[in-house]
Amino acid sequence: xxxxxxxxxxxxxxxxxxxxxxxxxxxTIVGILPGLxxxxxxxxxxxxxxxxxxxxxIIMLSGIYYGVAYGGTVTSVLMRIPGEASSVVTCLDGxxxxxxxxxxxxxxxAGIGSFFAGTVGVIGITFLSPPLAELVVAFxxxxxxxxxxxGLTMVTYMSAGSLPRALLMAAFGLLLGTIGSDxxxxxxxxxxxxxxxxxxVNLVPLAIGLFxxxxxxxxxxxxxxxxxxLPAPTGVMGFLPSREEARRSVAPVMRGTVLGFLVGLxxxxxxxxxxxxxxxxxxxxxxxxxxxxxxxVEGLAGPESANNAGTAGAxxxxxxxxxxxxxxxxxxxxxxxxHGVTPGPTILERQPQIFWGVVASMYIGNVMLLILNLPxxxxxxxxxxxxxxxxxxxxxxxxxxxxxxxxxxxxxVLIAVIFGFVGYGLRRHGFDLGIVILAYVxxxxxxxxxxxxxxxxxxxxxxxLHSYLSAGFAIVAVALLIAGLWPAxxxxxx
Amino acid sequence: xxRRTVFKGGTALAAMTVAGPAIAQSAKWxxxxxxxxxxxxxxxxxxxxxxxIASALEKRxxxxxxxxxxxxxxxxxxxxxLAQSAPDGHTIGLxxxxxxxxxxxxxxxxxxxxxxxxxxxxxxxxxxxxxxRADGPIKSIEDLIAQGKQKQxxxxxxxxxxxxxxxxxxxxxxxxxxxxxxxxxxxxxxAAIGGHVDAVIQTVTEMRPQIEAGKxxxxxxxxxxxxxxxxxxxxxxxxxYDAGSNGPFGYALPAGVDPAIxxxxxxxxxxxxxxxxxxKQISNLGIEAIYRNGKDYGELLKKIEIELVPILKxxxxxxxxx
Numbered sequence: 170x171x172x173x174x175x176x177x178x179x180x181x182x183x184x185x186x187x188x189x190x191x192x193x194x195x196x197t198i199v200g201i202l203p204g205l206x207x208x209x210x211x212x213x214x215x216x217x218x219x220x221x222x223x224x225x226x227i228i229m230l231s232g233i234y235y236g237v238a239y240g241g242t243v244t245s246v247l248m249r250i251p252g253e254a255s256s257v258v259t260c261l262d263g264x265x266x267x268x269x270x271x272x273x274x275x276x277x278x279a280g281i282g283s284f285f286a287g288t289v290g291v292i293g294i295t296f297l298s299p300p301l302a303e304l305v306v307a308f309x310x311x312x313x314x315x316x317x318x319x320g321l322t323m324v325t326y327m328s329a330g331s332l333p334r335a336l337l338m339a340a341f342g343l344l345l346g347t348i349g350s351d352x353x354x355x356x357x358x359x360x361x362x363x364x365x366x367x368x369x370v371n372l373v374p375l376a377i378g379l380f381x382x383x384x385x386x387x388x389x390x391x392x393x394x395x396x397x398x399l400p401a402p403t404g405v406m407g408f409l410p411s412r413e414e415a416r417r418s419v420a421p422v423m424r425g426t427v428l429g430f431l432v433g434l435x436x437x438x439x440x441x442x443x444x445x446x447x448x449x450x451x452x453x454x455x456x457x458x459x460x461x462x463x464x465x466v467e468g469l470a471g472p473e474s475a476n477n478a479g480t481a482g483a484x485x486x487x488x489x490x491x492x493x494x495x496x497x498x499x500x501x502x503x504x505x506x507x508h509g510v511t512p513g514p515t516i517l518e519r520q521p522q523i524f525w526g527v528v529a530s531m532y533i534g535n536v537m538l539l540i541l542n543l544p545x546x547x548x549x550x551x552x553x554x555x556x557x558x559x560x561x562x563x564x565x566x567x568x569x570x571x572x573x574x575x576x577x578x579x580x581x582v583l584i585a586v587i588f589g590f591v592g593y594g595l596r597r598h599g600f601d602l603g604i605v606i607l608a609y610v611x612x613x614x615x616x617x618x619x620x621x622x623x624x625x626x627x628x629x630x631x632x633x634l635h636s637y638l639s640a641g642f643a644i645v646a647v648a649l650l651i652a653g654l655w656p657a658x659x660x661x662x663x
Numbered sequence: 664x665x666r667r668t669v670f671k672g673g674t675a676l677a678a679m680t681v682a683g684p685a686i687a688q689s690a691k692w693x694x695x696x697x698x699x700x701x702x703x704x705x706x707x708x709x710x711x712x713x714x715x716i717a718s719a720l721e722k723r724x725x726x727x728x729x730x731x732x733x734x735x736x737x738x739x740x741x742x743x744x745l746a747q748s749a750p751d752g753h754t755i756g757l758x759x760x761x762x763x764x765x766x767x768x769x770x771x772x773x774x775x776x777x778x779x780x781x782x783x784x785x786x787x788x789x790x791x792x793x794x795x796r797a798d799g800p801i802k803s804i805e806d807l808i809a810q811g812k813q814k815q816x817x818x819x820x821x822x823x824x825x826x827x828x829x830x831x832x833x834x835x836x837x838x839x840x841x842x843x844x845x846x847x848x849x850x851x852x853x854a855a856i857g858g859h860v861d862a863v864i865q866t867v868t869e870m871r872p873q874i875e876a877g878k879x880x881x882x883x884x885x886x887x888x889x890x891x892x893x894x895x896x897x898x899x900x901x902x903x904y905d906a907g908s909n910g911p912f913g914y915a916l917p918a919g920v921d922p923a924i925x926x927x928x929x930x931x932x933x934x935x936x937x938x939x940x941x942x943k944q945i946s947n948l949g950i951e952a953i954y955r956n957g958k959d960y961g962e963l964l965k966k967i968e969i970e971l972v973p974i975l976k977x978x979x980x981x982x983x984x985x
Contacts, residue, residue: 208705208706209705211705211706212705212714212730212732215705215711215714216715219715219718219944305853306853306856306857307857308857310843310854310859311859349737350737352844352846353844354844354980355737355769355823355844355980356979356982357770362771364736364739364740364743365735365736365740367735367736367737367738367740368734368735368736490853490872490873491849491872492849493849496706497706499706499847499849500705500706502706502849503706503708503711506711506868506947506948506949507711507715507944507947507948509947511871513872513873513875513876515872515875515876576734576735577731577732578733578735578740580735617846621843621844621845624841624843625817625843625859625860627815
């Protein structure tokens with residue numbers, strides 16, 4: 170506790186407050202712009218930090234990272250363009266809320282939920298870091314394989330329509346995930362000699378195509394009459410959720426926070442997985458599962474909290490073990506190392522002021538983000554007052570620029586356009602696109618872990634039950650599958 | 664293909680009419696920003712090094728040098744883009760084992776690695792080491808070999824470049840060592856300290872935090888020399904095994920750049936590598952800051968190719984002959 174107060178003393182210097190603010194502001198902006206992700210931004214800013222004091226540098230770069238989880242919501246809710254991969258789920262119900270005229274409330278709930286989850290996540294870092302970091306090491310290939318299997322059974326919970334349709338979409342997502350280099354011997358697979366596919370279909374063009382561009386196509390088909398259906402947002406204070414909305418958000422925010430933090434700890438999973446799992450869980454627990462996909466508050470509040478808590482969770486293995494949970498924390502690790510600081514078990518002994526300074530800055534940064542984001546909501550929702558005839562081409566442009574800026578690869582823009590048409594076709598026939606993304610994200614991790622496990626065990630499948638953790642996840646996966654199929658059967662019987 | 668040829672012809676024609684003789688071109692160089700193509704993602708050790716080098720080159724060339732992460736095609740997109748870019752001195756790019764040996768031997772690419780580039784120099788080399796879980800049964804390289812003769816052992820690593828030393832060690836001693844591929848270096852190290860695999864071969868950068876924490880035991884340096892941070896740990900060669908992994912990287916121009924420009928770039932890079940603040944920043948990454956000129960670096964890559972190609976074939980990674 171004393172150490173944390175020392176950390177606040179570090180952060181509350183004028184310089185560090187300034188860098189913290191710059192970081193979260195940039196994070197918000199980057200989050201709002203689709204495609205341009207935290208990875209690119211942090212990489213570009215890295216050389217600038219060479220001359221800065223190390224704590225200030227890390228405070229600023231971290232601010233960008235967790236700030237993004239706030240900003241990513243905006244375009245998902247207003248335009249159905251996932252600003253970040255972890256905001257894909259928000260497109261499902263957040264956008265539908267906006268279509269019902271609740272855009273302000275959706276952003277408000279997301280903002281407050283994000284603040285709550287972000288802050289609780291930092292409290293988690295403060296008190297639980299060392300023991301949780303040990304847990305991360307216990308995850309080997311077999312444990313991952315079973316965890317991903319459990320994640321994949323979530324498909325049965327995410328579908329609005331029939332189970333066969335959900336499975337078809339899951340198969341489609343898995344197939345997309347197999348494109349690229351074989352995870353073991355690196356030989357190109359299903360690339361048809363096209364170099365752009367050598368690393369597979371990237372998530373950004375896929376998500377923006379399926380969600381953003383398909384929506385543009387839908388809008389293009391609407392008549393002038395239909396376009397007016399979207400109600401104008403309410404006044405400046407319209408971000409306040411109604412009593413009913415607030416009441417229904419509380420439990421999902423709590424659950425999303427805990428789930429997000431735990432999943433965020435694990436390398437490879439992170440915020441994307443956390444948001445999907447939260448969505449699936451809320452749908453299963455909801456008293457109104459039929460509202461999901463049509464603007465259910467729970468489907469927004471849970472995942473939005475989960476992705477912020479997941480962002481915080483990723484800091485635990487980074488700071489305590491020197492293990493980055495994803496590409497962005499890997500870059501932060503690089504930033505630490507360039508500045509001559511080695512994150513890991515020794516950081517608390519050798520450089521406690523850096524550790525606690527960064528943690529303290531995250532408390533302050535989250536408050537800054539809340540103050541920064543809530544007043545802006547009034548401004549953001551006015552975007553919806555732009556006539557659709559002008560808004561639609563703008564969305565199209567934002568999508569395409571976003572895809573291009575994510576990788577700088579023109580082929581990705583083409584891929585996004587293709588998936589725009591694919592997404593349009595699938596949605597017209599009532600298929601659920603969230604499942605495609607879920608299977609696409611989890612499938613490759615599952616495949617790789619299974620193959621690693623079997624290489625270790627010399628082909629013996631018992632390795633998947635070798636530890637309590639992997640056996641536990643295997644049981645959870647089976648239980649989830651049975652529970653997921655149960656009600657469907659009952660309905661048929663009735 | 665045809666379109667590219669036409670395009671290139673067009674550029675050449677434009678260059679002749681507009682820029683005039685080559686001397687004029689080199690006098691004007693650099694006339695705009697210089698792009699440095701890196702085929703790895705932001706945050707990779709090559710990327711961090713590139714950013715250090717880029718900002719040091721800026722002062723010497725009086726031009727903006729931007730790092731472009733051209734990531735994709737399983738590492739093929741970066742060198743392919745470099746090979747196809749205009750040879751006007753405004754594009755340079757990373758060349759390493761991946762661009763010259765691994766990628767061309769594993770997939771069909773449109774460039775010939777030994778003809779498409781003019782190498783300007785090497786800036787760094789990754790330093791490899793073999794490690795095992797600190798409280799595990801393997802305490803030394805001798806343990807690793809002895810136990811590998813009893814039963815199948817596994818080790819983690821994320822890249823075919825890294826594992827050369829392990830393949831050589833297995834061949835020399837007859838120990839059964841199986842490579843389990845992990846997606847990243849830190850994941851490999853984590854798998855070893857978690858006891859999921861028996862050993863790991865990765866770079867200093869990835870292993871050091873866990874060695875310092877006492878969770879990972881460094882068994883041997885798999886590089887050409889001992890690690891400066893752990894001077895007591897011997898190299899494999901010092902232990903009597905003729906094995907080692909190489910991880911050099913440096914930069915090249917697309918072939919056909921005005922020799923005067925190439926000369927200035929090569930000198931600027933050599934000067935950068937004499938700058939102690941630069942070499943110290945690179946060493947901080949756990950990478951060896953080592954300079955070779957273009958010619959010597961090209962010869963080093965040729966030498967490594969002879970070691971690596973048989974391993975690519977053995978692991979099934981080499982492309983099938985067309």
